[in-house]
Amino acid sequence: xxxxxxxxxxxxxxxxxxxxxxxxxxxxxxxxxxxxxxxxxxxxxxxxxxxxxxxxxxxxxxxxxxxxxxxxxxxxxxxxxxxxxxxxxxxxxxxxxxxxxxxxxxxxxxxxxxxxxxxxxxxxxxxxxxxxxxxxxxxxxxxxxxxxxxxxxxxxxxxxxxxxxxxxxxxxxxxxxxxxxxx
Amino acid sequence: xxxxxxxxxxxxxxxxxxxxxxxxxxxxxxxxxxxxxxxxxxxxxxxxxxxxxxxxxxxxxxxxxxxxxxxxxxxxxxxxxxxxxxxxxxxxxxxxxxxxxxxxxxxxxxxxxxxxxxxxxxxxxxxxxxxxxxxxxxxxxxxxxxxxxxxxxxxxxxxxxxxxxxxxxxxxxxxxxxxxxxxxxxxxxxxxxxxxxxxxxxxx
Numbered sequence: 361x362x363x364x365x366x367x368x369x370x371x372x373x374x375x376x377x378x379x380x381x382x383x384x385x386x387x388x389x390x391x392x393x394x395x396x397x398x399x400x401x402x403x404x405x406x407x408x409x410x411x412x413x414x415x416x417x418x419x420x421x422x423x424x425x426x427x428x429x430x431x432x433x434x435x436x437x438x439x440x441x442x443x444x445x446x447x448x449x450x451x452x453x454x455x456x457x458x459x460x461x462x463x464x465x466x467x468x469x470x471x472x473x474x475x476x477x478x479x480x481x482x483x484x485x486x487x488x489x490x491x492x493x494x495x496x497x498x499x500x501x502x503x504x505x506x507x508x509x510x511x512x513x514x515x516x517x518x519x520x521x522x523x524x525x526x527x528x529x530x531x532x533x534x535x536x537x538x539x540x541x542x543x
Numbered sequence: 544x545x546x547x548x549x550x551x552x553x554x555x556x557x558x559x560x561x562x563x564x565x566x567x568x569x570x571x572x573x574x575x576x577x578x579x580x581x582x583x584x585x586x587x588x589x590x591x592x593x594x595x596x597x598x599x600x601x602x603x604x605x606x607x608x609x610x611x612x613x614x615x616x617x618x619x620x621x622x623x624x625x626x627x628x629x630x631x632x633x634x635x636x637x638x639x640x641x642x643x644x645x646x647x648x649x650x651x652x653x654x655x656x657x658x659x660x661x662x663x664x665x666x667x668x669x670x671x672x673x674x675x676x677x678x679x680x681x682x683x684x685x686x687x688x689x690x691x692x693x694x695x696x697x698x699x700x701x702x703x704x705x706x707x708x709x710x711x712x713x714x715x716x717x718x719x720x721x722x723x724x725x726x727x728x729x730x731x732x733x734x735x736x737x738x739x740x741x742x743x744x745x746x747x
Contacts, residue, residue, distance in 0.1 A: 402572035
């Protein structure tokens with residue numbers, strides 16, 4: 361290992377007394393050890409992964425202005441109900457006359473397929489790319505926070521421009537009860 | 544035949560370069576370090592694919608887990624200002640020392656009545672699991688509403704910016720608990736906020 365070299369070129373007999381020439385080499389081992397120890401400490405204590413933030417805008421809930429409620433065409437709306445045990449049910453149109461109510465799962469083969477299909481379908485009906493699918497997300501009391509984040513994530517993945525989180529109504533709970541995803 | 548002598552090499556290495564690199568890295572880590580705060584309410588955030596980072600300043604976080612609600616704001620000055628407002632609202636008196644002690648607490652979850660006791664605790668005692676009962680957020684005693692309001696005023700006064708609210712919920716938390724907090728937000732006309740999620744590793 362490195363050592364402190366303090367030996368001079370050997371003493372000469374007689375002659376002038378020379379000042380000893382000291383070597384400039386220092387043993388760096390301890391210093392490097394310490395530096396790496398501190399690096400390890402700081403690496404472990406820093407939070408490298410900052411939390412991700414999913415932005416969410418809720419519809420304005422103004423009780424004083426009921427006229428601000430917007431009427432939308434029911435052939436463009438898809439309602440997604442979040443039930444228990446990570447199950448979801450979706451239908452098109454209004455709850456009194458739901459078109460194709462389907463019990464579905466999260467993930468690629470579940471709701472995402474239906475979403476992509478419906479986005480295409482609605483674009484075909486309206487013929488206007490600006491008037492796309494409108495998704496209403498209605499989480500029930502039995503659903504978990506994970507379900508809510510998952511469904512919002514699906515909205516981002518399938519690029520649904522208009523979606524909102526809305527309170528669930530009794531007929532919809534009845535619908536879920538009928539299909540056995542809400543007890 | 545003379546033996547071939549293998550020249551013995553010195554084992555001493557020049558460590559200057561290694562030392563340089565080590566200290567460079569060390570400097571980098573010291574400067575970028577933000578010490579990880581121990582969380583009084585550990586939550587398992589759900590995963591999502593969004594990759595937007597939460598801003599560092601002017602952010603308040605409402606942590607929801609195990610049916611408890613915790614609240615935290617970034618920035619010591621904002622926390623002091625917020626405590627001032629709360630003490631006025633609930634007619635409590637805090638000494639300067641207590642304010643400073645409160646300002647270093649990132650996240651807390653105690654009712655206003657227990658705030659004095661809470662401030663007197665040491666840092667380790669505070670973070671014991673189950674010690675903090677959460678902030679009451681019922682309609683009869685909605686302290687979370689007051690805290691959020693105070694934090695918003697404080698941020699506006701000190702930084703002249705709007706406070707960004709975020710919800711950090713446990714994945715298993717039931718929706719009504721989340722709904723309760725969202726309703727409190729909406730009562731203050733906060734319609735835009737963030738949900739804190741962890742990064743989803745691989746596409747399902």
